[in-house]
Amino acid sequence: MKAFPAIAIASGKGGTGKTTVAIHLAALLAAQGRAVQYLDCDVEEPNGHLFLKPKMERSESVGIPVPVVDAAQCTSCGKCAEVCEFNAIAMLKKPLVFPELCHGCGACALVCPVGAIRETSRAIGVVETGRTGTIGFAQGRLNVGEPMAPPLIRAVKARRNPDAIALFDSPPGTSCPVVATVRDADLVVLVTEPTPFGLHDLALAVDTFRPMGKPMGVVVNRADDDRRVQDYCQAENLPVLAELPDDRRVAETYARGELVFDRLPEWRDRFDALWSRIEECL
Amino acid sequence: MKELVVISGKGGTGKTSLTASLAGLAPNAVLADCDVDAADLHLILAPDIRRREDFRSGHRASIRAADCIGCGRCAALCRYNAIAPAAHPSDGARVFTVEAGACEGCGVCVWNCPVNAIDFEEQVCGAWFVSDTRHGPMAHARLAPGAENSGKLVSLVREQAREIAKRENRDLVLVDGPPxxxxxxxxxxxxxxxxxxxxxxxxxxxxxxxxxxxxxGHLKIPAAVCINKWDIQPEQADRIEAAARAAGATPVGRVRYDKAATAAQRRGLTIIEADANSLADDIRTVWKQWMDFAKEAP
Amino acid sequence: MKVVITSSNKTLADPIDMHFGRAKFFILADTETGKAVVHDNAQNLHAAQGAGIQSAETVAKLGAEVVITGSVGPKAYKALQAAGIKIALLEAVCPGTEALRRFKDKELPVLDKPNSEGHWV
Incomplete structure (x- = not known):
């Protein structure tokens, strides 16, 4: 096992308790005196800060490179528009750039035969870093209405402290921002709930991460007598790392933005056991 | 014809369960499941699929190991760190490979490869469907795992639903939106x-x-707000409604915390069908108040 | 004058397509000679994003001075402006011939701002 592994906490379905698991693992590890960093990669809806209440130290704007065409040098050859896969440049009398469609790949600047294209940064959001006690904290906050989440997620992960256990709080779902989050994790912890929606979306997540060759484990949150998720895990040879019981007091604690084991000490043992299982998987 | 969307911001607030119930209350609606990344509405509405089409979008680079000379130009130019060196499967020579999930399909590597060893195929990124359900016709889709561009698929599903509405003279498209x-x-x-x-x-x-x-607000769409499981934290519910009003939105009702919601889902029923009395009444109120609000909104 | 009519099919007898960016066909018509040439826009119909921009590029390449259509999104509008192409607006679907006649009779207003939301794709 690596001294400082990266663990992604993900879920196909939203609202299954992904952030709850991530922040409690962070708090638990910190209490054990271990170096830990929580990185909120759910940049559309970052919520970890509401519970960890970090003292922010830095806020940095994150942009993606977008082209600017120097009209004086441009010969209107149209190669930049031809090469753009994202239709972000239209060749009319002169090239016309639509920065909001640009993915920042650099193709246009590379292809321009007269060097008339330089790149400038278009802001898509901010990365904020700070601490909660000994827990390192980083989060991305995507500008509302901004479509390009993966570059910001990569920027959050670039703030990773190599000398701490990293916990990546993933966005929900299985599309590209999730893949960008999970990409260099050593283990994916999938949080689900024992409902048809939870099971269905868990299976989608497994189908997404398995071809990436990611080791995975499952946390069944709000567990009750419905065993279909556990049966699925057994059939798919996925370890069930924890079954966290359905407890209305947990929902109420969460609703207030408090840590569960500050109020309900028996929950510390549950997260302790979960961490031991995670270590076994690593 | 009106097009009304249910969204949640945060996932897991009960949006899909609520939408399924509203679908049962809407007499003449077409449904559109636009949560294409984790589509769940079909688990309740059990669609009978009438039409299935591939969803293609964008391209993905892939390097033919047999033709790769291992120069690494592609990896140096790729801004997404999607290309890495590997050993050729037969002779162990250095070749490069594309990590599929990381490729954005920009094509820079493709046209800069000195030996044209990179293919650039159009990608099948999922599928979309037109179906019948017990609560009316439904357009829905499934994005392939790890695919991007769900915005385009969302637009496509909405477009299909609007077409059905026009064709069948239905006055409402009810959309289950993504988080x-x-x-x-x-x-x-x-x-x-x-x-x-x-x-x-x-x-x-x-x-x-x-x-x-x-x-x-930015898109100038009249917004209504419904608080699900409001009684978990009543004071917070009050605060949220006040904040929603301050943000220009209109509260249209509250739905209580009730395990009957999960029980209905396990039976493949909407909450209205499962006959969960008080819970179903909450939802009927939300529906009525939202429709009254939507009627008045410009 | 060369004008482009957004069309749902291949001839001027067919109803126009009200959407500019994802119009199925562009029919390039010469108002003097009456000659019409059809251009298939299917490629743009399936564009991942920026269909309106691509359509503007296409009609610019066709050499059109005016586009007759029903709705133009913000990006397509910006691109048509940059190309110096005017937009003549139809409020309802009609056959291409009818659209052309009304344009010649100066019955169609010129669009001076985008009149549809972008579709995000």
């Missing part, structure tokens, strides 16, 4: 006539609600 505030949500909201934001009385629910209302 978040990004591309898919914008695609689900743009040009819609109204949005219902389903939230929960938690600090994260409140936080995400305000981000989503900012987006709805």
């Amino acid at each position: 978040g505030t990004g591309c898919p949500v914008i695609a689900a909201l743009t040009g819609a006539h109204g949005v219902l934001v389903v939230t929960e009385p938690t600090v994260s629910g409140a936080h995400d609600l305000l981000r989503v209302l900012a987006l709805a």
Whole structure:
């Protein structure tokens, strides 16, 4: 096992308790005196800060490179528009750039035969870093209405402290921002709930991460007598790392933005056991 | 014809369960499941699929190991760190490979490869469907795992639903929208006539609600708000409604915390069908108040 | 004058397509000679994003001075402006011939701002 592994906490379905698991693992590890960093990669809806209440130290704007065409040098050859896969440049009398469609790949600047294209940064959001006690904290906050989440997620992960256990709080779902989050994790912890929606979306997540060759484990949150998720895990040879019981007091604690084991000490043992299982998987 | 969207900002607030129930209350609606990344509405509405089409979008680079000379130009130019060296499967020589999930399909590597060893195939990124359900016709889709561009698929599903509505003379398209505030949500909201934001009385629910209302405001879509499981934290529910009003949205009712919601889902029924009395009454009230609000909204 | 009509099918007898960016066909018509040439826009119909921009590029390449259509999104509008192409607006679907006649009779207003939301794709 690596001294400082990266663990992604993900879920196909939203609202299954992904952030709850991530922040409690962070708090638990910190209490054990271990170096830990929580990185909120759910940049559309970052919520970890509401519970960890970090003292922010830095806020940095994150942009993606977008082209600017120097009209004086441009010969209107149209190669930049031809090469753009994202239709972000239209060749009319002169090239016309639509920065909001640009993915920042650099193709246009590379292809321009007269060097008339330089790149400038278009802001898509901010990365904020700070601490909660000994827990390192980083989060991305995507500008509302901004479509390009993966570059910001990569920027959050670039703030990773190599000398701490990293916990990546993933966005929900299985599309590209999730893949960008999970990409260099050593283990994916999938949080689900024992409902048809939870099971269905868990299976989608497994189908997404398995071809990436990611080791995975499952946390069944709000567990009750419905065993279909556990049966699925057994059939798919996925370890069930924890079954966290359905407890209305947990929902109420969460609703207030408090840590569960500050109020309900028996929950510390549950997260302790979960961490031991995670270590076994690593 | 009106197009109304249900979204949540934060996931897991009960949006899909609520939408399924509203579908049963709408007499003449077409349904559109635009949560294409984690589509669940079909688990309740059990669609009978009438039409299935591949969803193609964008291209993906792939390097033919047999032709790769291992120069590494592709990896140096790729801004997404999607290309890495590997050993050739037969002779162990250095070749490069593309990590499929990381490739954005920009094509820079393709046309800069000195030996043209990189293919650039159009990608099948999922599938979309037109179906019949017991609560009316439904357009829905499934994005392939790890695919991007769910915004385009969302638009496509909405377009299919609108076409059905026109063809069958139905006056409402009811959309189950995706979570978040990004591309898919914008695609689900743009040009819609109204949005219902389903939230929960938690600090994260409140936080995400305000981000989503900012987006709805930006797109100039009349926003209604419904608090699910409101009685978990009644004071928070009051605060959220006040904040929603301040943000220009209109509260249209509250739904209580009741395990009957999960029980109905396990039986494949909407909450209305499962006959969960008081819970179903809450939802009927939300429906009525939202429709009254949507009627008055411009 | 060369004008482009957004069309749902291949001839001027067919109804127009009200959407500019994802119009199925562009029919390039010469108002003097009455000659019409059809251009298939299917490629743009399936564009991942920026269909309106691509359509503007296409009609610019066709050499059109005016586009007759029903709705133009913000990006397509910006691109048509940059190309110096005017937009003549139809409020309802009609056959291409009818659209052309009304344009010649100066019955169609010129669009001076985008009149549809972008579709995000």
